Amino acid sequence: MFSALRADNSPFTEQQIKLLQEGLGGLDTNQSVWLSGFIAGRLSGLAEGNAPSEAAGAVQALPAAAESKRLQVFYASQTGNGEDIARQLAAEAQQAGLKVEVQSLAALRPAALKKMEYAAFVISTHGEGDPPDDAIDLFEYLEGPRAASLEKLKFRVLALGDRSYSKFCEAGRKLEALLEKQGAVAFDERIECDIDFQQAASSWSSEIIRFGQENLATVDQSSAAVNSSPGHLSIVPPTARWTRSNPFTATVERVQKITALESEKDVYHVELSLEDSGIDYQPGDALGVWAPNRHELVNEVLSGLDIDPEESIELDEHRHTMHELLTRRRELTRLSPDTVQGYALLAQNEELQHRFEHMEDNQRRDFIEQRQFIDLLAEYPVQSGARISGEDLASLLRPLAPRSYSIASSMAAVDEEVHLTVATLYSGTNGAQRTGVASDYLNHRLEAGDEVGVFPEPNRRFRLPDDRGIPLILVSAGTGIAPYRAFLQQLEAENERPETWLIFGNPHLRTDFLYQREWLDWRQKGLITRIDGAFSRDQPEKRYVQHVLLEQGELIEQWLSNKARVYICGGLAMGQEVETALREVLAEQRGLDASEAAEQLADLRREGRLLKDLY
Numbered sequence: 001m002f003s004a005l006r007a008d009n010s011p012f013t014e015q016q017i018k019l020l021q022e023g024l025g026g027l028d029t030n031q032s033v034w035l036s037g038f039i040a041g042r043l044s045g046l047a048e049g050n051a052p053s054e055a056a057g058a059v060q061a062l063p064a065a066a067e068s069k070r071l072q073v074f075y076a077s078q079t080g081n082g083e084d085i086a087r088q089l090a091a092e093a094q095q096a097g098l099k100v101e102v103q104s105l106a107a108l109r110p111a112a113l114k115k116m117e118y119a120a121f122v123i124s125t126h127g128e129g130d131p132p133d134d135a136i137d138l139f140e141y142l143e144g145p146r147a148a149s150l151e152k153l154k155f156r157v158l159a160l161g162d163r164s165y166s167k168f169c170e171a172g173r174k175l176e177a178l179l180e181k182q183g184a185v186a187f188d189e190r191i192e193c194d195i196d197f198q199q200a201a202s203s204w205s206s207e208i209i210r211f212g213q214e215n216l217a218t219v220d221q222s223s224a225a226v227n228s229s230p231g232h233l234s235i236v237p238p239t240a241r242w243t244r245s246n247p248f249t250a251t252v253e254r255v256q257k258i259t260a261l262e263s264e265k266d267v268y269h270v271e272l273s274l275e276d277s278g279i280d281y282q283p284g285d286a287l288g289v290w291a292p293n294r295h296e297l298v299n300e301v302l303s304g305l306d307i308d309p310e311e312s313i314e315l316d317e318h319r320h321t322m323h324e325l326l327t328r329r330r331e332l333t334r335l336s337p338d339t340v341q342g343y344a345l346l347a348q349n350e351e352l353q354h355r356f357e358h359m360e361d362n363q364r365r366d367f368i369e370q371r372q373f374i375d376l377l378a379e380y381p382v383q384s385g386a387r388i389s390g391e392d393l394a395s396l397l398r399p400l401a402p403r404s405y406s407i408a409s410s411m412a413a414v415d416e417e418v419h420l421t422v423a424t425l426y427s428g429t430n431g432a433q434r435t436g437v438a439s440d441y442l443n444h445r446l447e448a449g450d451e452v453g454v455f456p457e458p459n460r461r462f463r464l465p466d467d468r469g470i471p472l473i474l475v476s477a478g479t480g481i482a483p484y485r486a487f488l489q490q491l492e493a494e495n496e497r498p499e500t501w502l503i504f505g506n507p508h509l510r511t512d513f514l515y516q517r518e519w520l521d522w523r524q525k526g527l528i529t530r531i532d533g534a535f536s537r538d539q540p541e542k543r544y545v546q547h548v549l550l551e552q553g554e555l556i557e558q559w560l561s562n563k564a565r566v567y568i569c570g571g572l573a574m575g576q577e578v579e580t581a582l583r584e585v586l587a588e589q590r591g592l593d594a595s596e597a598a599e600q601l602a603d604l605r606r607e608g609r610l611l612k613d614l615y
Contacts, residue, residue, distance in 0.1 A: 332373050347382040349380045
C-alpha cells in the first residue's frame with residue numbers, strides 16, 4: 001500500500017516512509033479501508049463544529065452494508081457524565097460492528113423520534129426531579145398535543161442521579177414513562193445510577209451492545225462510523241488520560257483565604273500545579289477532586305459503633321481495614337434516604353424509623369442536609385441488643401465520591417496551573433458543627449507542597465462564545481464567580497473586550513466581594529463594562545442578584561437586543577430565582593404575558609444564549 005510513497009510526493013521523511021512500509025505495508029484491503037476511515041474520523045474530530053473535511057466525507061460515503069438499522073444514542077446531563085457514558089457506549093458499539101449515531105438531546109428534533117427504531121438514552125436528574133436543559137424541549141414535546149406515535153421505537157434508559165435527593169433519577173423515570181405513553185417499548189429495564197455510576201453504566205452499555213448484535217444487522221469494521229453530529233465523525237472518542245478512576249496527583253502551590261476574618265463565609269483561593277499532566281482545560285470547565293475523610297471523624301464513627309479500626313473486610317476483591325475503608329472509600333459527610341432508613345433498621349431505632357417515614361419530601365431533604373452519619377449515631381443510637389458490624393457498615397454507607405469545583409483560571413494566564421474558589425461547607429444540628437469532606441480538606445488540611453488527586457471535567461455548555469464580540473451578562477452568587485474569573489483571564493490574554501456585565505451577590509461588600517481587586521482592575525482596563533453588587537446584608541431588606549435584574553430591566557433588555565449571552569453560576573435556588581426574574585423582565589419590557597415570556601426565555605436557552613452552571 002505504501003510502495004509508491006516517496007519523500008518528494010508526500011509530507012513524510014524517508015525514515016517515516018520506511019517505518020510505514022515496515023509497520024503497515026502488510027495490511028489487507030479491509031484493514032486498509034478501516035484505517036483510512038479511522039484516520040478521517042480522528043481528523044474531523046480535531047475540527048469539531050466545522051464543516052466536514054474531504055477525508056470525513058469519504059467516510060460518510062458508506063457502502064450499502066452500512067445502511068443497516070442503526071442504534072441512536074442520546075444524552076442529556078448538566079455535568080458531562082452522561083455525555084461521557086453515551087460516547088463511550090457509541091465507541092464500543094461501533095467496535096462491535098454496529099452502526100451508531102450519538103448526539104445531545106438538545107440537537108434532536110423531537111418529531112424525528114417517530115422514524116427511529118432503536119435508541120438508548122442517558123439522562124441525569126437536575127435539582128428536585130427536573131430534566132437537564134438539553135432535554136427540556138423533548139419533554140415538552142412528549143407532554144404536548146403534537147407528540148407523534150412512537151410504536152416503531154424500541155429503547156432503553158440509563159438514569160443518573162444522587163440518592164441524597166428525594167426524587168432520585170426522576171428525569172429518567174419520567175422519560176421512560178413519556179416514551180411508553182406514545183407507544184414506544186423498552187427492550188430492557190431502566191438502570192438507575194447513584195453518584196458512583198461507573199459499574200452500573202458499564203453493565204448497561206454491555207447489555208445494549210449485546211442487544212444490538214442480536215437485533216441489529218452488524219456492518220463491516222471498514223464502514224462503521226460513529227456520527228456524533230452533522231458534519232462531524234469520530235470513530236472512537238478520545239479517552240482522557242486522567243479520570244475519576246485514574247486521577248492526576250497535583251501539587252498544592254497556594255491556599256489563601258479570600259474572605260475577611262470577620263466574614264460569615266470561609267472562602268479560600270486554592271492553586272494547584274498540573275505540571276507534566278498534559279491536562280488541557282477551558283474556561284467554564286470544572287475540576288474533580290478526591291478528598292479523604294478526616295481521621296478524627298473516622299475514629300469517632302468506629303468508636304460509636306464499637307468496631308475495631310484494624311478489622312479487615314473484603315471489598316472489590318481487596319481486603320481493607322475499617323479505618324482505611326472509611327477514610328478513602330465510604331461517604332461519611334453526605335447522607336441519603338437509603339442510608340438513614342438502613343441505619344434505623346440495623347440500629348433497631350424505632351424513633352428514627354417512625355420520624356423519617358412520616359416526613360414530607362422537603363423535611364427529609366432538610367434532615368439530610370443538616371446531618372452527617374456521625375449525627376445519626378449521636379441522636380439515634382444503636383439500641384440495646386442490636387449490633388452493626390464492619391460489613392454492615394460498609395454496605396450501609398455509599399461509596400465516597402469526588403467533589404467538583406468550577407475552575408477559576410484560564411491556562412492562557414496561569415499555564416500549567418489550575419485555580420479553585422472553595423467555600424468551606426458547614427452543617428450541624430444540636431450544636432455540633434460539621435464540615436464538608438473536600439472543602440475542609442482543601443481549605444484547612446492542605447498546604448504548599450502537599451498532593452491531591454484531581455481530574456478534568458469538561459463543561460461544554462458553559463463556555464465563552466466563539467465570537468468574542470458577543471456581549472456577556474455574568475450572574476453569580478458566592479463561589480459561582482469562579483468561572484467568570486477564568487473568562488476574564490482568557491479575554492485579557494486574547495486582548496478581547498466584549499461588553500461584559502458582572503452581577504455578583506454575597507452577604508457583605510466589605511468582607512465578601514471575592515477577587516474584588518481583580519474585578520476593579522479589569523474594569524479600569526476596559527475588560528469589564530459594568531459591575532452590580534447584590535450584598536444581601538448591607539441594608540435592612542435582603543437584596544439578591546435577581547433584584548438587580550428586576551431593577552435594571554430596561555438595560556437587561558437593551559443588552560439582550562444586542563445579542564448578549566446570559567450566564568448563571570451558583571446555587572440551584574439562586575438560578576431558579578434569576579430565571580424567574582428574567583421572565584418578568586421579558587414580560588415587562590416586551591409587553592408579553594407570562595406564557596409568552598416563558599417561551600421567549602426558552603428561546604434564549606435553545607439559541608445557546610442562556611447558559612447555567614448550577615449546583
